[in-house]
Amino acid sequence: MSSPKDQKTTDQATGTAKQSAAAGRQDSRRRDPREQALKYKAFKHTFSEDAIRRGLSDKALDKKLRRSNSLVERYRHYLELRQQAGLVNLAYPWRNPFNWLMFATFFWLPRVLRWGVLTLLALLAINYIPGPTQHIVEILAARAVYDTAPIARLPASLESYAHSARIVDRQGNTIKSYGRRQVTLEVPEPARKAILACEDHYFLPHDAYPWYVNAFLIHPGVSWFNMAGAVRDTLRGTPRGASTVVMQNAKKILGNTQRTVANKLEEIILAYMMVARFGKEQNLDFYINTVPVGANIYGLPAAAESYFRKDLEELNYQQLVAIxxxxxxxxxxxAFYRIVNGRNFDELDPNLAGHARAAINKVNLALAHLHRLGEISEREYRQWRLHDEESIRNIGFRDFRSPLYGEEEWTSWNVIREVTSRSYRINGREVSGSQLLLDQPGDVVIETAIDLNLTENAKKIIDDFLNSPEYRNVLRRSNRNLWRRELARYDHLPRQAPFEDFAGFMEQLERHLNVGVIAVNQHGEIVSYVGGKEFGGAEGAANLIAAETDNTDGTDGQAASPPRPVIIDLMNRRATVTPSSTIKPVVGYYAMVAADVKPEHTFADEPVEFKYMEEEGRQIWLPRNWYDYDQRGSGNNRYRGRQYSLTEAQVLSVNTIFARLYTNRLVQNAMLSAFDRLGLEYNREDARYWPFGIGATDLPVQQWLAVYNAFLDGFYREPTFVSRITVNDRVIYQRAEDPALRPLPLFDARREREASLKILHEVVSRGTGVAMRDNFPYFRNLVSGKTGTAPQGRSSLFVSHFNPQRDRGRYQDETLTMMVLFTTNTGGFKSVGMSSEGPVKVAGEIYNHLFQQRLQEMMDRKIDQARQDNAHFRNNHVYWANVNRYLDTLLNDRCPDSRHHIHEYVVGVDGFAEAVEQILSPNNQIYTGRDEIFNALVRYYCDQERIIRID
Known part of the structure; x- marks a missing residue:
């Protein structure tokens, strides 16, 4: 047994040996690259670059070194255990899916949640607490997209989008104007609140909102909360929009017309930028000044004037939300105006009634919102809520003609339709007609050849004529035997007749009588346009809104009080007319061209067929003339077989001769081929038979007018309203350069065309158009044309040419081609009288107005010139009176010892100008009162009668 001392020695030796062994192992480990890698990884894991850069205290350095050594030892122990167990290829713990999930759940998730919550709270604090940084993150994100994406650039000011569009007549007078809108014109605060109550509750904060609404729902031009609601409602089957007022502004600026994801994203980005650049208030004012609030009414200021005849600040909240x-x-x-004008919900078309209820719902919701905010009182809220027709009428809408047409109705509406039918190139981009008219920045001027003064005078002339005892007697006489047939017609209809006796029939006829006038110059530009019965005061006032929405035969409008007619635009591009006898000059021209007929060639008045007519109850000769015959030689029968020249057949309007001429295949083929070249719309089946040759088939009104206009120079020109369009004085459209409107040859045989025009002069001078002399005594040699009356007088028309000057060649620009059309909008058995009893007389009144106007202009010009040139004449009022007295003699007195008037030989304004020059001449000084010289001048003119009779 060893002693303790020996044991101690042994232990020391063993310890020394172990230390030596450990030191050896450590030394080998230091030299082992793998060991060095372990230490490097542990060191890098323990000491971050940031910690080393900041520097470490001795205490912290000692702590991290111990941790580094501990990591090395733990990892080494892990590797030794793997070797002892033979698990050299064992996967690392985090490569196992379950272990990885556990590791992510307990290690990374708490860290992500902690820092994520902190980040979101910071963003909320920055982005949604009201103040200068509100929504800054959204706007910065939008700005990043705006700067990099190909999106439309915003201008320095919203006023760059200021827009005005004017339709002007040939004198530059405004026919219709959308006004020069100041797009950011400051608006009253009630108007702002009312429009936000209707369109965008959370655009601006309000003191009455809860704190969380002002903090989290007030949006920066884009409401994601509202978008989410719109998506939800759309998925549930109730589609609705989610555009804010700024997004609608962006849509206006971009000109987006289609709902696509790309367009919507572009609007979102631009909406953020508009708020960032211009602010919310200016964007709201832009919206209020430019938003469409009815047909062709843009902006609340214009709506206040149109609907209430008030300034915007004068409207109450009910009127504002109604707009x-x-x-x-x-x-x-x-829909609202139908109710204002006396209709009830059950009398409206179902679709229109739906629009009315939608408007009522929107008004009530907006009022409820304003009531919650304290902007209106409980009493006002209950008083202004809409619940029936009477509450709508109590809003205070003024009774005015439809805003679709403006002050002069049909002209402006047709100009608008023509402008919007094309597209235009502006600064290299294509702009639709609607965009040009409503949104194009700048001053848009649509120039026309319209004579606004002539149009307004034509309306007055028509109104006076329709209310004259003379025409009322014509209607009574023409319908004396028709009204019973019209009453019997209702026996086969599912509704009751609107009259019981002749007086009721006449009242209905007069209420639904329509007269249209359209005139073009030689270039095809429309000079005057009266589309229908848009005149006549309270009794005859046009219910133009009804015309836009009803598809009736005219009887539906009788429920209103007072009864108003449904107005039809008689003269528009799609309207048709039965040309009746006005087709005869065209047939006559092609007979001369294709069949070598001369104006003096004669033809027998023989009907084409003898046929049983159910409405007559007997066999009759066809076609019918204005006189009847069944047997030769007695009473009215004396006309049958009589010979007429081609000229006389047109002057007397003999149907039978032109029906036979049209059956000639050469004539028919030449005429229809010309119509086809023009694109004239006609019934090809009807064109195969003789009734087409006497105008029994409908043709387009404006195209038929253009055919007559071609008699002047041989060229067909499609009638149009627009002559030129400018944007900021730069021409973007010119009618003369439009390839679609180039003149097309029609009556290109000059000799035959001039012969036809001469015959048209004869028709007016002594034929069916001679009735003009009662209204226009100076018509001879100034007017040419042809009358036409549909069977039983259902419609009548007069197509004519007029120039107030005798020398048409020198004054071509003053030549007009005009159609006057009388008809009704109810159909059935009704007569508007013969063309000589209505259209001819109205045309005569219109031409007399033009002639007197030109004559007065000539007189003023001549007298002003005489004042400048002749000091003796300048200040002598007696001399001026003498000139007027002598001119009055020329216009109204007869020739000495003759039944003819002097004016029959002093033709045209230029003819009277020559006479005035003689009166004002300083050589003979007739103006001083030298009656003997003036009488000699009169005899000179009257001697023309004997010369003409001798010739």
Missing amino acids: GAFIPNHFRQV
Whole structure:
């Protein structure tokens, strides 16, 4: 047994040996690359670059070194255990899916949640607490996209989008104007609140909102909360929009017309940028000044004037939100006006009634919102809520003609339709007609050849004529035997007749009588346009809104009080007319061209067929003339077989001769081939038979007018309203350069065309157009044309040419081609009288107005010139009176010892100008009162009668 001392020695030796062995192992480990790698990994894991850069205290360095050594030892122990167990290829613990999930759950998730929550709270604090940094993150993100994506650039000011569009007549007078809108014109605060109550509750904060609404729901131009609600409602089957007022502004600026994801994203980015650049208030004012609030009404200031005849600041909240209810589409405005004009909900078309209820719902929701905010009282809220037709009428809408047409109705509406039918190139981009008219920045001027003064005078002339005892007697006489047939017609219809006796029939006829006038110059530009019965005061006032929305035969409009007619635009591009006898000059021209007929060639008045007519109850000769015959030689029968020249057949309007001429295949083929070249719309089946040759088939009104205009120079020109369009004085459209409107040859045989025009002069001088002399005594050699009356007088028309000057060649620009059309909009058995009893007389009144106007202009010009040139004449009022007295003699007195008037031989304004020059001549000084010289001048003119008779 060893002693303790020996044991101690042994233990020391053993310890020394172990230490030596450990030191050896450590030394080998230091030299082992793997060992060095372990230490490097542990050291790098323990000491971060940031910690080394900051520097470590001795205490911290000692702690981290111990931790580094501990990591090395633990990892080494892990590797030794793996070797002892033979698990050299064992996967690392985090490569096992379950272990990885556990590791992510307990190690990374708490860290992500902790820092994520802190980040979100910071963003909320920055982005949604009201103040200068509100929504800054959204706007910065939008700015990043705006700077890099190909999106439209914003201008320095929203005023760059200021827009005005004017339709002007040939004198530059405004026919219709959308006004020069100041797009950011400051608006009253109630108007702002009302429009936000209708369109965008959370655009601006409000003191009455809860704190969380002002903190979290007030949006920066884009409401994601509202978008989420719109998506939800759309998925549930109730589609609705989510555009804020700024997004609608962006849509206007971009000109987006289609709902696509790309367009919506572009609007979102631009909306953020508009708020960032211009602010919310200026964007709201831009919206209020430019938003459509009814048909062709833009901006609340214009709406206040149109609907209430008030300034915007004078409207109450009910009226403001009523305007706001019209924003989606103009049918809501149409529906409300139908109710304002006396209709009830059950009398409206179902679609229109739906629009009315949608408007009511929007008004009530907006009022409820304003009531919650304390902007209106409980009494006002209950008083202004809409619940029936009477509450709508109590809003205070003024009774005015439809805003679709403006002050002069049909002209402006047709100009608008023509402008919007094309697209235009502006600064290298294509702009639609609607964008040009409503959104194009700058001053848009649409120039026309319209004579606004002539149009307004034509309306007055028509109104006076329709209310004259003379025409009322014509209607009574023409319908004395028709009204019973019209009453019997209702026996086969599912509704009751609107009259019981002749007086009721006449009242209905006069209420639904329509007269249209359209005139073009030689270039095809429309000079005057009266589309229908848009005149006549309270009794005849046009219910133009009804015309836009009803598809009726005219009887539907009788429920209103007072009864108003449904107005039809008689003269528009799609309207048709039965040309009746006005087709005869065209048939006559092609007979001369294709069949070598001369104006003096004669033809027998023989009907084409003898046929049983059910409405007559007997066999009759066809076609019918204005006189009847069944047997040769007695009473009215004396006309059958009589010979007429081609000229006389047109002057007397003999149907039978032109029906036979049209059956000639050469004539028919030449005429229809010309129509086809022009693109004239006609019934090809009807064109195969003789009734087409006497105008029994409808043709387009404007195209038929253009055919007559071609008699002047041989060229067909499609009638149009627009002559030129400029944007900021730069021409973007010119009618003369439009290839679609180039003149097309029609009556290109000059000799035959001039012969036809001469015959048209004869028709007016002594034929069916001679009735003009009662209204226009100076018509001879100034007017040419042809009358036409549909069977039983259902419609009548007069197409004519007029130039107030005798020398048409020198004054071509003053030549007009005009159609006057009388008809009704109810159909059935009704007569508007013969063309010589209505259209001819109205045309005569219009031409007399033009002639007197030109004559007065000539007199003023001549007298002013005489004042400048002749000091003796300048200040002598007696001399001026003498000139007027002598001119009055020329215009109204007869030739000495003759039944003819002097003016029959002093033709045209230029003819009277020559006579005035003689009166004002300083050589003979007739103006001083030298009656003997003036009488010699009169005899000179009257001697023309004997010369003409001798010739």
